[in-house]
Amino acid sequence: MIFALLEMAEELVSYEHADRRWHRLNPLSKLALLVGVLGFGIFAAAPATPWYYGVMLFTAVFIVGEMGGIPIYQEMRKRRGFVIAIVVTFGIMNLFFGRGTELGRELFYIPPWFRITDRSVHFAISKTSFLLSSLLVVIIVLKSTRLSDMTYALTQVKVPYALSMITATSIRCIPMVTNGLRISYNAQRARGLELDRGGFRERVKQIGFLLLPLMMMLLKTVDQMSIIFQSRGLDFASRPRTHLRELKITAPDWALIVLNIGGLAVLSLLVATGVIKWQFRG
């Protein structure tokens, strides 16, 4: 299970070279979209917001992703099991534990805890939509952006180089962790280790046998990577650097930035002045 999840994460965040609309955009405008979706999503997932706002956001992200050449539908179909699992898990969690459960019109009630109301259903829909929208936008950004372009673009807006480079290197390490975990797991299983044996304490101990060699392996690898990194004259210092490609901000980039950042600013203003009610206040 854990391997399947890690492998999926690895596939979802890996850049795919293509000449599509999303690929041609500046990384900064894609980051603006990310910020916009997360900001709008937080608003849409609030209990006082109508449930269809969340659904609309999800639909909008889905459409812009597809229009920009990212095969969102195909990806979701390929991983339908995972998508269904998210929808079911978060839906149920929110149905039972969302803040709206005490309020609204009761749909059914199983004493003492399970009270489902129309508000809790709406809350569940908007929260799950938010989660799916956030995942989609991360996939859109990472699948269409080279990490080096992202790093360079961030340094242009004065984000410390170390921060952007460490983020990029961390994403690069996902396959390494997956591979290390698999090797370590198989090596210990081949010596009779069974993770699903015994009681809770026994299982925790077994997981330790798995994680310890993994940690040792990863530490050694990180050490080696650090040496290699510096041997190539690379470092995290903030100083003038150049980039292989010129990253221009074109009209579609400006449109995306204004729409997301400007829109978010307007929304924040409206919420702050009380024109739009954000938090549920009964």
Add this chain to the structure above:
Amino acid sequence: MTREVAAVFRDFGFQYEDQARPAVQSINLEIYKGEVFLVVGSSGCGKSSLVLAMNGVIPHLLKGKMTGSVEVLGLDVTKTSASVLARRVGVVFQDPEIQLFATSVEDEVAMSLESMAVPREEMRRRVDWAIAHVGLTGLETRSPMQLSGGQKQWVAIASVLARDVDILILDEPTGNLDPAGSRAVMETVRRICDEGGRTVVLVEKDLAPVVDLVDRVALLDEGRLRYLGSPRELFRRTELLKECGVRIPEATRLALALEERGIVKYPKIPVRPEEVVEPLAGKVTVRQVSSPAAGPAGEENGSASGNGADEVPAVVFDRVTHQFRNGWKGLDDLSCTIRNGEYAAILGQNGAGKSTLVQHIIGIYRPTSGSVRVLGREVSKLTVAELARTVGFIFQNPNHQIFNNTVRQEITFGPRNLGWEPDRIESALREILSMCDLVGFEDRSPEDLSIGEKQRVAVASILIMDPSILILDEPTTGQDERSLRPVMEIVDNLHKSGKTIVMITHDMELAARHAQRVLMLDRGRLVFDGPPDKAFTDFDLLRRMHLEAPEAVRVLAGLSPARPEFVTSYQGVMDRLEMVGGAGA
């Protein structure tokens, strides 16, 4: 004429912070500008420590105590930062997986140039040149992670070439590659060396493949310089090479034996079969052996194989297909039977399905279709832990399985998992320590051991569970001649006692010397299943599989092309040679 010096080591020594002994000591050495210089020696002899002092990793990044001095291109490494030295000294490391960071080939090559703030136009020119130079044109936008091992090393080489460094260090660049990948990378290295103008420092465990490439060689053993001079001449010092754990090619052994008997005098000591053969023309003939099919591996190992047909086989693959999630077929309708007591070698290129095959035997992979039976039991009905009682799997890299604080804990980890009684564990431990020559190591930390000792601990930790079937995954990886020999002796003894051995290897000499049966895989299919004498004398098959016959076979084939014969050592060749005129060689 005095030659210009690229690097000077004066009484250089270095001891890592956490080590009891110096990694290198008292090194006095000069490397000249424009020469191709080789540093050779067994695992842990200090080769990498020596060259890492040339780019400032030692003493700036690796902690420890440095003695003496190192000057590179006139710069004192202790007073020059690693990032300044990186502009003039480039290193390509052994592991292609961990030295690449970017999401495309061109980004990877450009990375260092971006860091050096090279202008965009100049950077584009250098990147395109370096990519074309290593033969990666057309793959610029591909992710390095999607490339083969050899191509990944090309990317690493290109990223150094793009920096236009004065000194190029290649630290075992083919150490993790299969034969085809190794050949491809070595061709590129050869081209770079032939171009001249750049100082190239090669680090290798094996001298033979690069002997014609290098101008001079430094042999290191236990951190000390044991030889400095001509690479060919080093092969005449067989005792020294043996002592230092450097492989002596069978062709060289044969040439020295022929010289000793006065049959021929080689102007330069041969390292390749064809170099041995040419001067022998007209001097010797090959005596045909009546039954070449009888492979020496079988004879010498006194095999326990071929037990009665009614006996339950060790492993049966019945039309097994294994399809991965991405659609790739690791195994494709594969059927084969490995009998009890057999010693089978599994050969093939990377991605041929070798690891997938053996991981079905231990139950890590389950077939998509077909069935796998181990000693008559359906693998799909057993857990990996249950199978571990019957099948022992020795992983390629001992570091992947070793994690306990002491050798004792490490070796007894398996039996404790299997719920053995303490008395039984203790008695098995004593036996295994003695078998693997680890008596006295019980309370030492595995982390403090050499790579060879660690491999013996890994082997012991599997053997203590007394498996009937033992699987070895690439036993030569990371090992040198000296550390590999004891492990292979243990395995041979186990085979003699009736255990079934399955070994994945890229090393044809090893397969020829030890195995009784060869299975060759290609794209998940079994393309050959038979005895080594048939496998290693079928040159068309070997060519198709990108494999090479063992050197001794190639010598005999060179002398008698019409009827190639199977031998595993130079002694086997000597036994078959006859002087023209009748006398045996």
